[in-house]
Amino acid sequence: MSVEAHEMPRLPDVDSLEEKPETIPQAARRKLSSPWASFVVVVITFLWTVPTLGLLITSLRPAADAQNSGWWTFFANPAVTFSNYAEVITGGDTIPNGITPYFFNSFAIAIPAAIFPLTLACMAAYALAWVRFKWSTAVFFGIFALQVVPLQMALLPLLQMFNLGWSLGPIPIFPDLNRPGSEQSLLAGTYIPLWIAHTMFALPLAIFLIHNFIAQLPRDLMEAARVDGASHFLIFRKIVLPLSVPAIASFAIFQFLWVWNDLLVALTFAGGTPDVAPVTAYLANVKGTYGAQLHLITAGAFIAIVVPLIVFFALQRYFVRGLLAGSVKG
Amino acid sequence: MEELLTGLEKLWSGFLGIVIFGALIALLFFLGSRFRGRLSRPAAILIFLGPAALLLIMGLIVPAVRTIFASTQDASGNEFIGWANYQWIFDSQFDIIVNSILWIVITPIAATALGLTLALLLDRMRREAVAKSFIFMPMAISFVGASIIWSLIYEYRAPDKPQVGLLSQIVMWLGVDDPPKWLLWQPFNNYLLMVIMVWIQVGFAMVVLSAAIKAIPSDVVEAAELDGANGWKLFSKVTIPMIRGTLIVVVTTIMFAVLKIFDIVRVMTNGNYGTQIVANEMYAQAFVQFDIGRGSALAVVLFVAVIPLIVFNVVQLRKDRATR
DSSP: OOSGGGOOOOOOOOOOSSOOOOOHHHHHHHHTOOHHHHHHHHHHHHHHHHHHHHHHHHHTSOHHHHHHSOGGGGGTSOOOOSHHHHHHHHOOSSOSSOSHHHHHHHHHHHHHHHHHHHHHHHHHHHHHHHSOOTTHHHHHHHHHHGGGSOHHHHHHHHHHHHHHOEEETTEEEEOOOBOTTOSSBTTTTSSHHHHHHHHHHHHHHHHHHHHHHHTTSOHHHHHHHHHTTOOHHHHIIIIIHHHTHHHHHHHHHHHHHHHHHOOHHHHHHHTTOTTTOOHHHHHHHHHHHSTTOHHHHHHHHHHHHHHHHHHHHHSHHHHHHHHHHHTTOO | OHHHHHHHHHHHHHHHHHHHHHHHHHHHHHHHHHOOGGGHHHHHHHHHHHHHHHHHIIIIIHHHHHHHHHTTBOTTSOSBOTTHHHHHHHHHOHHHHHHHHHHHHHHHHHHHHHHHHHHHHHTTSSOHHHHHHHHHGGGGSOHHHHHHHHHHHHOOOOTTSOOOSHHHHHHHHTTOSSOOOGGGSTTHHHHHHHHHHHHHHHHHHHHHHHHHHHTSOHHHHHHHHHTTOOHHHHIIIIIHHHTHHHHHHHHHHHHHHHHTOOHHHHHHTTTTTTTOOHHHHHHIIIIISOOHHHHHHHHHHHHHHHHHHHHHHHHHHHHHHHHO
16 A cells, blocks of 8 residues: 555644745735735734633623623723632632632543543554554554544443443443442543543544654664564654654644533533533533623633633644644544 | 642542553553564554554444434334434424534635635735734634633623623614624524634634645746736636635535534523524433434434535545645
8 A cells, every 4th residue: 555545634734823934935925015904914813802802801890890881891990800710719609619620620631531542542553554464554544534423423322331331242342330229330420431532532533643643754763673673662662652742742732622622522421510520511501500690600711711722822833733633523 | 728629639530540541551561562473563463553443443433333223213212213313303303404504504614715815914914923823812712612702792781771792882883772682683693603613713714724825836926927917816816726625625624613513502592592503402312302312313414414524525635636
């Protein structure tokens, strides 16, 4: 099978949002740059930022102000309070449950759910690229094709599997973890179903992207290591992993944000309890129940989006690369 | 204080999960490297590929088959009822299908058109990076977060009271005395929800298309300019054909995301007031009504709708690559 066969849709290389040195013709074209273009872009940039600004301002206003006047009146009547944040963080009179446990849940879900699929995907990609076997190309394409299966297809059966176990005829594939005499699975109230589900759903894309990278490592290097008697496990640890760091970092950031921002998997496998549910589930819940408490909901929403925003502005280069590569996930 | 402790406990269980996972992988590697000679290769394949393969089979392949099977069953999943669930979708849930189609057609085209416009404008200005960052930023925000941000804009208050929603206020400044209850305003509430998705996706379209435009060889542009092409002609005869493949990828990628969008509708209207779409109805049927058959049938509809997008995407990129 040719290398060409492994080349799959790839978006144009966009390394970052940063500017690159211009070529001479580009600079010449820029001389034509019109003030109109700049003006329109500035207007759109403003429009695109205003909604988020409105959220931030509302979250900082006293309750009465936020509920009875538009956030834009803040500029005429600036009154700032952090009590909304205090109430959302610890829980208070209006909303008894604070966001804090959910916030920690989000980390406890998203960090492992980024590490697990990446590790397994690196291993699988290495096997498919460098331990080639008779069916390796077919397996690779099979995994690529699995990206067409929408999350929704897998939710119900997976939930049944976690709750009731699953066996193929007499062979148990996934054990029935119900405590004797109880309706509750041992997995209920743990992060394990969430980790497993996110790992499963991330694998096709992760294997595909990392394979594209690992397959392009220099062949001489691998063969030299083999000749020196290094096992596949040694090569994987000492050569493949260190060289794949850029690809791994991009995908790790994408996957972390994807899990952090996910609502569907969270609602299905965690419900809404403070034991395991992430901030997205908390927000969806609070929005439904306390929709009128704008000052509190906005504070909660800002706490939830501040983590992805920090990642976005701090790691823009990796973020963009990962996001573009991963934008077909689901 | 107590909350901080439970928080640390949560982080600790996350950490513990990672440690146990790492230990399992290390054990597998240790076992694998014990095999020497002829067995070393099959052992390596099994250990490297096995865990991922097992998870994919258990997590995607088997569930997909089971969902297709369940879509021919009744609500409790016990009795075979043939096509009845699909019949139900196309007979009584027709407006959901129509809404979903509107979403799939309008949102990607609007986001791509706006993204393309921005990419072209950015190509003609200095210090584009700042503008790009801010327009791209909504992509980092969750759909739930975006929905809350936009519910502030669509918030309705009686016209004699001070307005809280930005849209109502703007419309009133423009001279409309009685703005509608935006999210209940059928059928336009659908389009207002789509605006949220466009807000999120424009940055993606802009960044990708901007890179494609910059990648057009400058001699092509210069040759066209020497031949007297400029402005609209340059755009329609040179720029668009040169980035055609990327345009199609952007449109289909956004379509792909839109098809499965669930969070925006769920948080904003929960599918009420004529805004329901397939992905949210699937969730409602499966996990609120506990109708496994109908929920599964809706999932299969999504699946069938996704396939042509992916196939088209792959075929297009291949063709594009071959001609270049």
